[in-house]
Every structure is written in structure tokens, then in C-alpha cells.
Amino acid sequence: MEKVKCDCGHVNPYGTYLCESCGKPLLDDNQSLADMRYEGVARRSQTYSKSVVDKVWNFFSSVKVGIWIIVLILLASMLGTIFPQEMYIPAGERASTYYEQEYGVLGKLYYQLGLHTMYSSWWYMLLIASLGISLVICSLDRVVPLHRALKTQRVTRHKGFLSRQKLFSKTEKMEEPEKSIEKAEKVLKEKHYRIFKEDGNILAEKGRFARWGPYVNHVGLIIFLIGAMLRFFPEMYIDEHIWVREGEQVVIRGTDGEYFLRNDEFIVELYDEEDERFRESFERTGGNPVVKTFQTSATLLKRINNEGPIGLGTEFEEIMQYDIRVNDPLTFDGYSLYQVDYKLNELSEFTFTLQRNEDSSEEDLSDIQFTVDLFNPELVYEFENGYRVEIFQYFPNFYINDQKEPDTLNRIPDNPRIIFEVFTPEMNPDTDRGELSLVGVQVNEALNGDNNYRIRMIDVDMNHVTALTVRRDRTLPILIVGGVIFMIGLVQGSYWYHRRIWLQNRDGEIWVAGHTNKNWHGLKKDFETITKNTAIPMPLDQTDDWNLIEEVEGVKGKDDSSTSK
Structure with a gap:
């Protein structure tokens, strides 16, 4: 795998098809037209395949592999949207039971396969990382040799290079070919071509920067993927949900206990049912109220003494008061609190009294009353007259499980x-x-048979609950930079194209050749302008007439069937 030295003196890497300097074909592949996709340079993935590093490099440098990785990511992303991800299920719900209860067997399978946390799973992150590696290796495998070839290209090219271009022709011997080349040079300068000269020959080049468009795309995508992967680090991205009841003060998730929020009041405004303008909306909702707006009047608090656990001695400083509405978040210290949902009239407290049954003595127990906080109930209630009530078991959201035993769906006191x-x-x-x-809403059953005492509910307290999303996104600038770079590369590679025109004086004959990476019609129009102002003829499109290559290079031994294509 030694390097190959061309007749022009340039040393080319092993596997080079066209000399990087003069363009002479170094490999006899019997092709009629030169493969100019990467200037005929040697790519590492096509020349080295012995070591483990070579095999890994060759695997990820394949465009097919990159496409398959993208397909796998798309399929996985689609699977992740069949049911809500765990972060979006109702607060207090347990994922182990929620998916099966809501979506049946498919939901259970969805949970067991780990698809409920798919976007943070190791295998999904591995796919994202594989795509990034593929982009890096694909880019390096192509852009480095391509840049080297374009940088070292000479003005005077080998006749085998010129004759194998798609657009090529040569004139008959002329008396003053130099004047025609000078006129052509002037025309090309007017068209903003960059002119390079060598021994009376010229290379006119325009739009080389367009060749780097796809690789700029890759850079933008790599930066974008890095930003997306950083979103799985709490310091870079937070997207949490908190439920706050009226009058309640809770810690704001993701702030390490530094900030708290107090729900001073929750307000819901409804549209007037008598208003004719909203009659259609009420009909679509079956006559149910239509929400006009809802907001949380909240107070932001900051913990002053950050040392030690939060307790009775914790001091807070009021930072601000703010009315949080939809699309009008409370923003502070890089965090934003968005209004996303609410729940009206959630059960909060039950007040009970202890009574004797009718056939028992008439001892007055009216002073035995106690209140149970449904979110944080006390386990024992003792009274001065010696009576004692204990909570034996508590089911915030009661149901009978598959084992025919009482259980709770979650910690939210809906039932x-x-x-x-x-x-x-x-x-x-x-x-x-x-x-x-056993006591609940419209439920009061004795579990010992005939009890002497009965616990009766005498009051219910309910609360409005607001749902807020806590968000901090430090990856957004990275994503924006990656997106902007990607769009620059897209525009760069889509609206410009790399054009080159070679004019060479060979013993009184003018050899004309042209190449572009796309938009051959535009290059032909430039040649038409040259033809109108000089004696240089319009080059032929050799995809229509391949016999010209055989004539120039003196290829022998081809039958009529091959030359008549």
C-alpha cells in the first residue's frame, strides 16, 4: 500500500484514481468518463481494511450505514409516541400500573419493554451517538482528501483528465490560439470566475465553497446532536411538573431546594353560556362550560439558610409575586414556570366524629371530632376522655387489584x-x-360484624390544584447554533455550485473541458458566452458521444457495439 508517484512528480496516496496535481488517470478502469465525485482521490475507507480501527472506520464511513441508523432512530422515535412517556402521565400515577390500566395489554407490553422512558434509555442514546460518529467519520473520510485534491490541483492538466470530462472538445490547429484564450479569459472574468494561469493555459473556477456545503451540514447536525444529548443532564435541561394546591407551598423541582412556590389563589374564568358568540362552542362540548382562561397567583420564595434539611426553622425570602397564565410564564434565574393544567375541587380533608350505635349507652361523644389530611394523614388521634382512633390502612385512590385485594392506584385522593x-x-x-x-365517600361499613361505635363523616374540604411545568434549557443556544450552521450549509450547497473551465493550448490546438458538481445547464450557458465572443467552439457533451474519448486517447480494440453507445 505504498504511495503512487505520478509522471508529473506528485506523490499520491495509495488508491488514488486521478492524480491530485495533473489529473492523469492512475488506474485503468476502462471508464469512459472520469469519476469526479471526490476528484478521484483515495479515501481511507476504500484503501485500508486490515486493523480493527480500519474496520470500524469503514463501517461508519458508509452512507448506507448512516441512512440505516437514521431509519432506526425514526422507527424508535415513532414507538416512543404510541403512548405518553412517563414524564407526561398524571402526577402521582405509578407507571407499573398506569399503562396497563389505561391501555390494556399493549400498555403493559409498552411498559415492560421500557418504551415509557425510551428517549432517556441507553440504547436510544447509543443510536444518537452512533449517528454522530457516522457523521464525523463520513465527513472526515471525504472532506480531507477532497480539500487536499482541490488545493493541489494544477492549471495544466493531463490530456487523459481533460478528455474524460463530461464537457470536452478541441479545435483544429489555429494560428494565434493565445488571443482566443485571452478573449475567453476576459469573458470569464466578467462572469466573476477566478482565473489561474500557467504556461499560457488557464483554469477558471467559481463557487468552490459550495463543495463544502454538505460538510457544513454535518457540522451543524453534530452540534445539534450534542445539544440534544446534553438535555439528559440535569444541569443542562430540566422539564419537571409540580402540582400546587391553594395555600400550599412546595419546593420547585430542579432547584436543589433553593426556590419554593406558594399558590396564593387559583382562578378559572368561563365563557358566558348566554353569549350567542360561543353557542357553537358549548354545543361541541355537550353543554359543558368552556374555559376562557386560568391562572395561578403565586409567590416565589427563596430559602435563606441553605444548610441542613428543610424544617420549622427554615427561613424564606419573598422574591416576587406573579400571575402565571398560559404562555405567560414566571421566569427567574434561568427557570420558567408554565401554566399547563389544573384540577378543580380536589378532595383535601375529611372531618369525622365518633358516635355510639343506637343500642349502646347514651354517653356523649359529640366532642370527639378529628380531621384527616388526605395527603399527609396522622396515624393516631387521641382524645381527653380516653378514646383513641387509629388509621389501620389508608387507600387514597381505592380499587380492587388482580389478587382481589384492596389497593390504591396512586397517592391522589380521588377515591x-x-x-x-x-x-x-x-x-x-x-x-x-x-x-x-371502612369509611369513604358514601361508604361506612363495619369490618368486625356489629360494632358498638360508628365513625361518621361530617365535613369535607376541597381545594383547587394547579399544574405547572418547571423548565430550564441551557442547551437551547447549542441547538440554535447547530440549526443555524445546518441552514448555512444547506443554502451553501443548494444555491451555489462549483464550476471549473480548463482552456489549454496544445501545439496550436485549444483543448476545452468543463466540470461542475451540479447544474450542467448553467455551465453550458457560460460556454455559450465564450463561444459567442471567441473562436473557441462549444464543447460536446460526452454522455451523448463517447467516441471522442477513444479518438483522443487512441483506444484500440473496441468493437462496434461499444463505440456506438
């Missing part, structure tokens, strides 16, 4: 059930068994 155990003053809670009662 609360509480099993109370009542102890009288004569009982010892450590040794005696109290009376068990």
Missing part, C-alpha cells in the same frame, strides 16, 4: 377509603384489638 380502628378507654392498644370500620 379515598380509610380503615379506622377504635379503642375505648378500657382497651389497651398494645394488646387488645379495636373495632374496624
Whole structure:
């Protein structure tokens, strides 16, 4: 795999098809037209294949491999949108039960395959990283040799190079070919070509920067992929949800306990049902109220003493008060709080009283009342007269599971059930068994048979709950830079094209050749301008007449069938 030295003296890497300097064909491939896709240079992936590094390089340098990686990413991304990702399921729901309950067998399979957290899974990240590696290797495998070939190209090219160009012709011997070349040079300068001269020959070049458009695209995509992968680091990207009840103060997720939010008031405005302008909207919703707007009047708090756990001694500083509405977030210190959802009249507290059954003694128990916080209930309620009520079991969202046992769907009290155990003053809670009662909304059942005591609900407290999205995106500038670079490369490679025209004086004959990476019609129009102002003829399109190559290079031994194509 030694380097190849051309007759012109230039040393080419092993596997070079056209000399990087003079363009002489170095490999006899019996092709009629020169392969100018990468200037005939040797690419690493096509010349080295022995070591492990070579094999990895060759694998990722393949455009087919890159396309298959993109197809796999698209298919995986489609799978991830069949059902909501875990971050978007209702707050308090357990993913292990939610998908099966909501979507049946397919939902259970979706969860078991790990598709509910697909975009942060190791294999999806591996696909993204593989695409980035493929882009880097594909670009380096092509752009480095291409840049070297264009940089070292000579003005005077080998006749085998010129004759194998798609647009080529030569004149008969002329008395003063130099004057025709000078006129052509003037015409090309007017068309903003860059002129290079050598021994009376010229190379007119225009739009070389367009050749780098695809590689600029790749750079933009690589930066964009890096930004996308950085979104999985909490310091770079946060997208969390918090539910805050009226009057409640909660820590803002992702701020390491530094910032808190207090929901001072939640407001919902509805459209007037009597307004004729909204009659169609009410009809579409079946007569249900149509929300006009909803907002959270909130106070942002900052923890002053950041050391130690949050407790009764924690001090806060009010930073600001703000009305958070849809598309009008509260923004602070790089974070933004967006209004995304709400829930009206959520159960918050139950107030109970203890009563004797009708056939029991008439002891007054009216002073035995207690309130249960449905989100953080106390386990024991003791009273001065010696009575004691304990929460034996609590099911915030009650249901019967597959094992025919009581269970809870989540921690949200949408259907609360509480099993109370009542102890009288004569009982010892450590040794005696109290009376068990199952209590809930319109539910009050004795679990010991005939109980002497009954727990009755006397009051219900409800709250409005607001849902906010906490977002911080430090990757956005990276994504914007990657997108801008990608668009620059797209425009660069789409609206410009690399054109080259060679005019050489060979013993009184003018050899004319032209090449472009696209838009051959535009190059032909430039040749037409030269033809009108000089004695240089319009070059022939050799895809229509291949016999000219055989005539110039003196190819022998081809039958009539090959020369008549």
C-alpha cells in the first residue's frame, strides 16, 4: 500500500484514481468518463481494511450505514409516541400500573419493554451517538482528501483528465490560439470566475465553497446532536411538573431546594353560556362550560439558610409575586414556570366524629371530632376522655387489584377509603384489638360484624390544584447554533455550485473541458458566452458521444457495439 508517484512528480496516496496535481488517470478502469465525485482521490475507507480501527472506520464511513441508523432512530422515535412517556402521565400515577390500566395489554407490553422512558434509555442514546460518529467519520473520510485534491490541483492538466470530462472538445490547429484564450479569459472574468494561469493555459473556477456545503451540514447536525444529548443532564435541561394546591407551598423541582412556590389563589374564568358568540362552542362540548382562561397567583420564595434539611426553622425570602397564565410564564434565574393544567375541587380533608350505635349507652361523644389530611394523614388521634382512633390502612385512590385485594392506584385522593380502628378507654392498644370500620365517600361499613361505635363523616374540604411545568434549557443556544450552521450549509450547497473551465493550448490546438458538481445547464450557458465572443467552439457533451474519448486517447480494440453507445 505504498504511495503512487505520478509522471508529473506528485506523490499520491495509495488508491488514488486521478492524480491530485495533473489529473492523469492512475488506474485503468476502462471508464469512459472520469469519476469526479471526490476528484478521484483515495479515501481511507476504500484503501485500508486490515486493523480493527480500519474496520470500524469503514463501517461508519458508509452512507448506507448512516441512512440505516437514521431509519432506526425514526422507527424508535415513532414507538416512543404510541403512548405518553412517563414524564407526561398524571402526577402521582405509578407507571407499573398506569399503562396497563389505561391501555390494556399493549400498555403493559409498552411498559415492560421500557418504551415509557425510551428517549432517556441507553440504547436510544447509543443510536444518537452512533449517528454522530457516522457523521464525523463520513465527513472526515471525504472532506480531507477532497480539500487536499482541490488545493493541489494544477492549471495544466493531463490530456487523459481533460478528455474524460463530461464537457470536452478541441479545435483544429489555429494560428494565434493565445488571443482566443485571452478573449475567453476576459469573458470569464466578467462572469466573476477566478482565473489561474500557467504556461499560457488557464483554469477558471467559481463557487468552490459550495463543495463544502454538505460538510457544513454535518457540522451543524453534530452540534445539534450534542445539544440534544446534553438535555439528559440535569444541569443542562430540566422539564419537571409540580402540582400546587391553594395555600400550599412546595419546593420547585430542579432547584436543589433553593426556590419554593406558594399558590396564593387559583382562578378559572368561563365563557358566558348566554353569549350567542360561543353557542357553537358549548354545543361541541355537550353543554359543558368552556374555559376562557386560568391562572395561578403565586409567590416565589427563596430559602435563606441553605444548610441542613428543610424544617420549622427554615427561613424564606419573598422574591416576587406573579400571575402565571398560559404562555405567560414566571421566569427567574434561568427557570420558567408554565401554566399547563389544573384540577378543580380536589378532595383535601375529611372531618369525622365518633358516635355510639343506637343500642349502646347514651354517653356523649359529640366532642370527639378529628380531621384527616388526605395527603399527609396522622396515624393516631387521641382524645381527653380516653378514646383513641387509629388509621389501620389508608387507600387514597381505592380499587380492587388482580389478587382481589384492596389497593390504591396512586397517592391522589380521588377515591379515598380509610380503615379506622377504635379503642375505648378500657382497651389497651398494645394488646387488645379495636373495632374496624371502612369509611369513604358514601361508604361506612363495619369490618368486625356489629360494632358498638360508628365513625361518621361530617365535613369535607376541597381545594383547587394547579399544574405547572418547571423548565430550564441551557442547551437551547447549542441547538440554535447547530440549526443555524445546518441552514448555512444547506443554502451553501443548494444555491451555489462549483464550476471549473480548463482552456489549454496544445501545439496550436485549444483543448476545452468543463466540470461542475451540479447544474450542467448553467455551465453550458457560460460556454455559450465564450463561444459567442471567441473562436473557441462549444464543447460536446460526452454522455451523448463517447467516441471522442477513444479518438483522443487512441483506444484500440473496441468493437462496434461499444463505440456506438
